[in-house]
Amino acid sequence: MRVFATFFLGALLLAGVPAWSQDGGQSATPAPAVAGPMGDIPAKDDAGRMLTPPPVSGQTYPLSLTSEERANYLRGGVTFNTAYSDNVLPGASATPVSDISYSVWPTIALDETTSRAHTVLTYAPGFTFYQRNSVFNEADQNLSLAFDYRLSPHVTVSLHDSFQKSSDIFNQPEQGLAGAVSGSTVGANDSVIAPLADRLNNTGSAGITYQFSADSMIGASGTFSNLHYPDPAEVPGLYDAAARGGSAFYSFRISQQHYFGVIYQYQELLSYPAATTNQTQTNGAFLFYTFYPSIRFSFSLFGGPQYYSEGPQYTGATSPSLPGSRAWSPAAGASLSWQAQHTSVAVSYSHVVSSGGGLIGAVELDSATASLRQQITRRFSAALTGGYANNGVLSVASLGGHSISGSAGLQRQVGEHVKLQAGYTRLHQDYSFFAADPDTNREWVSITYQFSRPLGR
Numbered sequence: 001m002r003v004f005a006t007f008f009l010g011a012l013l014l015a016g017v018p019a020w021s022q023d024g025g026q027s028a029t030p031a032p033a034v035a036g037p038m039g040d041i042p043a044k045d046d047a048g049r050m051l052t053p054p055p056v057s058g059q060t061y062p063l064s065l066t067s068e069e070r071a072n073y074l075r076g077g078v079t080f081n082t083a084y085s086d087n088v089l090p091g092a093s094a095t096p097v098s099d100i101s102y103s104v105w106p107t108i109a110l111d112e113t114t115s116r117a118h119t120v121l122t123y124a125p126g127f128t129f130y131q132r133n134s135v136f137n138e139a140d141q142n143l144s145l146a147f148d149y150r151l152s153p154h155v156t157v158s159l160h161d162s163f164q165k166s167s168d169i170f171n172q173p174e175q176g177l178a179g180a181v182s183g184s185t186v187g188a189n190d191s192v193i194a195p196l197a198d199r200l201n202n203t204g205s206a207g208i209t210y211q212f213s214a215d216s217m218i219g220a221s222g223t224f225s226n227l228h229y230p231d232p233a234e235v236p237g238l239y240d241a242a243a244r245g246g247s248a249f250y251s252f253r254i255s256q257q258h259y260f261g262v263i264y265q266y267q268e269l270l271s272y273p274a275a276t277t278n279q280t281q282t283n284g285a286f287l288f289y290t291f292y293p294s295i296r297f298s299f300s301l302f303g304g305p306q307y308y309s310e311g312p313q314y315t316g317a318t319s320p321s322l323p324g325s326r327a328w329s330p331a332a333g334a335s336l337s338w339q340a341q342h343t344s345v346a347v348s349y350s351h352v353v354s355s356g357g358g359l360i361g362a363v364e365l366d367s368a369t370a371s372l373r374q375q376i377t378r379r380f381s382a383a384l385t386g387g388y389a390n391n392g393v394l395s396v397a398s399l400g401g402h403s404i405s406g407s408a409g410l411q412r413q414v415g416e417h418v419k420l421q422a423g424y425t426r427l428h429q430d431y432s433f434f435a436a437d438p439d440t441n442r443e444w445v446s447i448t449y450q451f452s453r454p455l456g457r
Helices: 002-014
Strands: 033-036 039-042 073-085 099-113 117-123 126-130 138-152 155-166 199-213 216-228 240-253 258-272 278-294 297-310 320-322 325-339 343-354 363-375 380-393 401-414 418-430 440-454
Touching (some): 258 297, 258 343, 297 343
Antiparallel strands (some): 073 099, 073 440, 099 126, 117 138, 155 199, 199 216, 216 240, 240 258, 258 278, 343 363, 363 380, 418 440
């Protein structure tokens, strides 16, 4: 497999957000806009519209290049992939267990923009087969929906949801190179990577923003996430988890480039070890600042106190098994996004109280993520992603740990419809239940046939 991956890399090298318009009631036709770091940025004749800054938008940064951006299309295709992993069961075996997998993903995506609404729907079912361990053969599901609707020139409603069913978090159509980087104060904790095991993950959000004056905006949102392991025996040391919460914000624009604001945030974080339910509630108040030095560049900071209260864990209906805790904790974060014609960069860091992502309870999470895409020639591009996370369980810090991951990939467009990709992923985790053979190295190659059709023509 390594020889095949090397050959493919050599062949690869040689082969040739929602529209908001403040029209003041004077025109029924919205002014033209261009895409920016967190959605459409108004043209000069529509400069009254405020952006929703990354700390309160709840969305991940885009990694598409400006030369790739398009709207109002129907896209479809199919991807064939093969991958070699030197350790498909980290922590579950005294010696590493290697295997080769083969996957196929049909994909269909719809992106439609009207004067009031923007809808993006993507569906990618998958089928994965393992050469040596057929018991892990899997039918995958990847479904996401983003819907943004402008109720009036000043009010926008957003609905977003994504569902994933998989046995391997890295075994996806984008091969771990999608680079989900967020500047938000809240988000799902996906930093604990289970070995090959069935996993269901669903996240969603709903929000509304109202720009009530030329330079002032308020908004509110609700979020949820659910993590479920159908067979707990496959993931000893990990458990089902859920999170839900709400937030409200006020944002003030002191100039076209500078935004300041305040956020109130509430979370309920749940985990379900055995017959136990562990509940943690958080309340936080944060200040934030966002700087837009150019139309496709944003830099954000947030910080403030966060108070958490973790109730006792109960086995059955009576005796507590672990003590609860309550305390104040500082929360802070920074993020940056830059899109250019041939380069796209997104970086973020945060320190917050978060869902444990499968650990026994809520955690104090330090996380850093970074993604880079670079177009080298008209048909050849490269991508790098990396992440670090340290999870300290609030009640018992020794039950936490840290993870480090990184991926590198190359992409070559062959003609109009065919895309070749190859890449490498490295994962290291330091948790008590991954004590044996915690590292995984994974190499993969894929070929994609794709087509797109413009809508309305």
